Amino acid sequence: MLFFLISLLFPERPLSPQVMIGSHISVNNSPFAVFYQPALLPEKLSFAFSYAKPYEGLPINFFESAISFSLFKLRWGLGFSHFGEEIYREDLIILSLSYKNSLFSIGSNFKLLSLYIPEVISHNEPSLDFGTVFYFPFDIKVGAFTRNFYRSKEYKTHIPSLFALSFGVTHKALEFFFDLISEEDHPFTYSIGFKINLLESFYLRGGLRSEEKIIGVGFGITPGFVSLEGFYRVHPFLGSSFSLSLSLYKN
16 A cells, blocks of 8 residues: 555656656657657658656566657557556556657557556556647657557546656757646646767766656766666655666667
8 A cells, every 4th residue: 555655645656767767758769759749750661668766765666668660651560568566566558659740749648547546446447648749940849649548438537647848958969958848737847958979979968857856877888889867866755766778779
């Protein structure tokens, strides 16, 4: 029951390293776009896996896996995520679809949410996400993402919707991200993130998120078709979390 209470009091979840403190444009050309902005799915075949042991001292596991590919002039993605442990578990299965041209891209997620608490509840719930991104000169991107905009009436109050308006500059040398986030039954939040390429295959990233007062820093190593990333962040109440992700891209 402890983890059920945590889920109600602290709905903020750990995020994969590619999603810097909640920035939705930072998943540009990453398989993790399946979860955070389907309009940014990569064109080439790619696979990613992320694992975190969040909230120091608590026996909770969090992981995500995703694969993306192109078919029939569209971009597709499949994903699975897990959060919890034996007495509280949230699982997510997701199918993503997107279309991109030189001016904009659009995408949608078809999801099945699963909540399991032994002898309390076992329920599966379908949901939908939608995202769009517009492309401007000088590597500027502006996007919008809405999560769980469809839920059944019975569970609508238990599955909060979210809307994020995102701004990103994705220059090769320096990337900067800013999000305005509105989540149901929560005040407005903003997040700021950055990524600095120090060497051809090594970079640093970091950011902060206002509502939960979370800060984080991370690194990335990208030798060829492989990307290894780590991210460390600190929650003011739940302590620190460290996550690692591994991505593989077809050349």
